[in-house]
Amino acid sequence: MEVRSRFAPSPTGYMHIGNLRTALYEYLVAKSAGGKFILRIEDTDQERYVEGAVDIIYKTMQMVGLQHDEGPDVGGDYGPYVQSERKPIYQEYADKLVDLGGAHYCFCSEEELEAQRKACEEAGIPFKFRDPCKKLSVEEARKRIAAGEKYTVRQTIDPKGTVSFDDCVYGHVTVEAKTLDEGILLKSDGLPTYNFANVVDDHLMKITHVLRGNEYLSSTPKYNLMYQAFGWDIPTYVHLPPIMKDEHNKLSKRNGDASFQDLVAKGYLPEAIVNYIILLGWSAKNDEEIFSMAELEKIFNIEGINKSPAIFDIEKLKWMNGVYVRNLPAEKFHELALPYYKDAIKRDIDLVVLSKCVQPRVNILSEIPEAVDFIDALPAYDIEMYVNKKMKTTPEIALKALEEAKQVIAGMTDWSSVEAVHDPLLAMPEKLGMKNGQFLWPIRTALTGKQCTPVGAVEAVYLFGKDESLKRIETGIEKLKAALA
């Protein structure tokens, strides 16, 4: 049988990391088995609907390379793929479930429910809704409905015995039927709740593998009861552990935690984000960690999914992003870096060479502006910066280095490449009886005014060119002279 999985987000805003991971796993479960991946929009809660959220979903899936085979935009044989457009279907199946004894009509108002809840609270007993409408006959109930009375459809559960199901990651789970709530399946606005819609849609769309967060673990028995009442095949369940912000809190938008688009905006590459979050709850069971989507489509397997929560570690993501940044073709990196240079650099310099220097030195793209901030204006720096123990420099040595450097640079004529500047400069230390660092550290310091930069002395001289290099070296010489006087 063809594997069919689905990603079924609610259009409520940004794509959260947890959602994205679920989508990724769903996609990979299908693709690794040569199956189909379906996108279904679960918009049955009109109050939470956010304008534009569906576009974010499309855009995100496209960015991470999740191409769905069926969905609202691409069509398919089991549509519509937007739940609000499936209203008549749910009505039909709700009525059917009532006929099958798996549900009943309920006329209780929210106030009545609240009253019962309150009474239980005051009495100190756990609340369990006891629906007076269960006593109504179906005929009587339908008469009232025909008369225009407002109603909902509630699941009917036989409290005797136990209900169990099998989950690919959590194994066999059994609960006592009496602990199950007879929840609302069809709301008074005629739209289904998730509890009903997911069962009906997954069946109708021939979904074979249901992946979702493990918060659904405790309601899954209720879904099985419905599948059974309808006489439908039960799908393969794959419940996923949560992604945590820390030991106690889930990663969530409410906490102000980063969404996928926030991370992209911060300069993380979609491929790196995907690679990282795949590893939050799944492993290839070997020592490999860097995977392309194409590889994952081959090797992903449900057995590798973990059952305990995973804490989102931004440090490791940073590292992994760095791996991806360094693996980028130079031209690609340059292209991605350009927008960051645009705001940070006004001076006319060789940006391609700058990119070569920057690429191996940043983990996330947003580190670029700070890394190149010395280019437009020489930062105010302290004379102490010329003293470097490891380079064995002192203000005296620095002064000498700068004065010599000034002469060489003034005499240099070939600025066609980094190498062209490199050779005359690197010939100096030996000539002067200095160590490379003693000569070059002061130059880089004078040119950049920073403790560390993505460029070395040679690259700095090349990038700035003769005039600016000499100007900054002169500034350094004056500083040193003033300090030594």
Place this chain on the structure above:
RNA sequence: GACCCUAUCGUCUAAUUGGUCAGGACAGCACCCUCUCAAGGUGUCAACACGGGUUCAAGUCCCGUUAGGGUCGCCA
């Protein structure tokens, strides 16, 4: 509170389905390389939550304890 689930280095995880010096990665630390900083290389620190069983042998199986998470919405 009831019910369900979970438990290996600080973090993500592995452990040919009971036999390992408990492996890898990030982070940390040290060293090497080196014109700064990175990158790279080498090394190092660091874990089976606790208590009982079962067994010749338990991180692995069972029970309990503890700690965490989830569900108990006309939200998903």
